[in-house]
Amino acid sequence: MDSLVMVKNDDVFTNSLIIAEGTGYEHHSITRKIRDFEEDFKIFGEIGYCNIDLKSSDGNNCFMDTTSVNKTEVKGRKTKIYLLNEPQATYLITLLENNDVVREFKLNLVKQFYDMKNVLMETHTSYWQHMRAEAKEVRKSFTDILKTFIDYAREHGSKHSNRYYTIFTKMINGKLNISDRNLLAPKTLDELQRIEQIIGNCILYKISQGIEYKNIYQDCKELIKQI
DSSP states (O other), rough: OOOEEEETTEEEEEHHHHHHHHHHOOOHHHHHHHHHHHHHHTTOOOOEEEEEEOOOOOOOOGOOOTTTOOTTTTTTTTEEEEEOOOHHHHHHHHOOOOOHHHHHHHHHHHHHHHHHHHHHHTHHHHTHHHHHHHHHHHHHHHHHHHHHHHHHHHHTTTTTTTHHHHHHHHHHHHHHSSOOOSSHHHHHHHHHHHHHHHHHHHHHHHHHHHHHHHHHHHHHOOOHHHH
């Protein structure tokens, strides 16, 4: 499931674009409801917003990834995207038609708000901070192994070997549905360490066996899927 919420200043938010996509509404219809009932929304806090050019896929400036968003209605100009906290987002959905698509989206959104708030609380505990420190050490070892693999690939003819840093990171993040490594539940942190250790050991072993770098990559790609 795609991430529907993100963290800003120790609070959890979604945005109008995500709600539009999730409920099947045009984005302008969602923003119009926010403007029409602005005073109601302000009961639950100030309404944040950002203006972004969706053509440049810089949605992360508004705390969301917009690379897969339908851009037909906003092509070629800046788009105002509203940031909404949990009560604001919940209130907005009450203003929409209560069909199956909206109900399913609301269920997923409420669950992600709940889960992310739990993670936020956990990040302030000494146990979580210890686990995060351990994960960073494992990550450092893994990136050292990736450097070894990149050098190995370059020596064997790869012209774009540096991309493997990003490729392996994206594959592992995708496997665990990670959008921010600083906001992971302990179980996910533990699983992240396990996968990076397994893949790191796999890379080193196959290099020692002189296996062709493209085959090493493909083998690790399949292993990540199977873990």
